[in-house]
Amino acid sequence: MTTSPLFYQQLGELLAQEPVVVATIVQVVGSAPRELGAKMAVYGDGEILGTIGGGAGEAKVIEQALIVLKKRKEEEEEVKEEEKKENEDLLAENRFKNQPRNQPRNQPRNQLIEIDLTGAAHQETQGVCGGKVQVWLELWSGERAIALIKKILEAFEAGQSGMLVTPLMRDYPSYLVNRQRPNRRALLTANPGFEHQDLEHHGSEHHGSEHFTEILQLPPVLLIVGGGHIAVALAQSAHFAGFGIAVQDDRPNFVTPERFPQAGLLSCSISETLTHFAAHSQLYVALVTRGYPQDIEALTTLLQHPIDYQYVGAIGSQKRIRMVRQAMQRRGISLERLANFHAPIGLDIGALTPEEIAISICAELIKVRRGGTGRSLYQRMHTSHVSFKVHAGEQRYAAHVPR
Structure with a gap:
């Protein structure tokens, strides 16, 4: 799945106004309403850009994304209060403190969510697609996220193919790699702490690895x-x-x-x-x-x-x-x-x-x-019930279509 340039353009417009949580499907097991790599952005009071499939599963992701946004806002307010108090102390006592400024105290709460669509009665989402999906939530905010969007759109504009790598760890943001010339030194320089990751194997699905890779290319x-x-x-x-x-x-x-x-x-x-x-x-x-x-x-x-x-x-x-x-x-x-x-x-x-x-x-x-067949989904499902008959030493089969 390649996310369209329009999605990133609209995401950039949102980021210029407020933080956004980007939800990405990073693993699919069985049948699911959306494909691997599908993205959705959550912002404001629960507004969304894009979809990861709708229904109760998507609602669960939106709910968790709003918690991330709320905590981020609380952290920013705490920082402002600390800065205000620090400024008052500086004026009163004429001394400096080494507290960090203009940054939330905690790192963005990136996290992995699993949605069960098997239809089991005990499952909260009550999905009936028959599969399971894992969704990675990542908080995008500030100048770094805006700069990343700019690089992505520039790559699309130039017709270049790149890779958007999303580390599946709490402390690391997504970054862009030139698909033709992935430079390991540049990756390590831009993302210190990645020495222990296997950056030579960029997969389209994480399967328990430490990153998820999306190939960025122009739409058809x-x-x-x-x-x-x-x-x-x-x-x-x-x-x-x-x-x-x-x-x-x-x-x-x-x-x-x-x-x-x-x-x-x-x-x-x-x-x-x-x-x-x-x-x-x-x-x-x-x-x-x-x-x-x-x-x-x-x-x-x-x-x-x-x-x-x-x-x-x-x-x-x-x-x-x-x-x-x-x-x-x-x-x-x-x-x-x-x-x-x-x-x-x-x-x-x-x-x-x-x-x-x-x-x-x-x-x-x-x-x-x-790569579809063009057949009716109804016919495809109902002609898949095949029974085998044995007659006079021969094995025959007949497709049974329910009336």
Whole structure:
């Protein structure tokens, strides 16, 4: 799980105003509502940014986070009272004391919380997902946290891949590491006391180790070729699903900020558009053009470009798609390059309207991104009940679907 740049941007805005407790799922055993690495920020009187799954389990985390924030506030008030008394003593007795200033007396109360979702009657959370999750609470506050957010956002802006390392110990804050060049000396300099940690093995899950690592990389981008009604609906759906949006159409009046407020890039040229994603490893392309001549020109440019696309698909009837494939072969596009061409695009959900078609396409994008099957969850669950029959020395099996 990679947390989106938007989350860190909003987290930075919160940190400029007040301390925040960041909750991160650091271990998942069995089934859970959210994935490993999911984050939620708790602030104020229980307001949240993001989610780690909702329900009673999330409520338990919010409750504990509020305790951390309350204790932090009490410590800060104690420090202020001590400073006030110290200043009064200095004025009265003209002497200095070696008490630390402007810092809470105690370290932030980072801690690990386990949420049981097995549905056992004695469990406080009464979850029914069937698994268990561990959530790490870390207090983010002050200039150091704001500086970390700034570094994270700068890495995203520069297209750099980094690692956010969260030490699972009470006294150490999270820090950022360059993924390509993790420098041990720099880590030890920035985080004295880490000599006893195994920093050479950055895992995605802690399994009892002393740190949790999140890979920071840019979110996937969906390039929508064509700016018609389906494109408008698809941009909305894909943006909601976490994709960055770029739109290309050779008609300037179709690629405007008014039509595509979610788009980070609007262009009239595919070649120009692709130059922005030459080094992007998570590029998805959906062709929803006004006709197969536009499909042919666009697809030729796309497939002749050396980008390793995660997904390329096109809308259209079987006849239209067949004509496009034949044209690609005549232009010398290899069958290997066409092998992963998704056409007609989308999952078969009976979609008719532009909005429904957009959801169908977006569902397939998510399936490819997450490695899903596209099957109904109901069917998947009920066809998993398999019984074996032995007849005349043969072993046979039959799937039983409850009526």
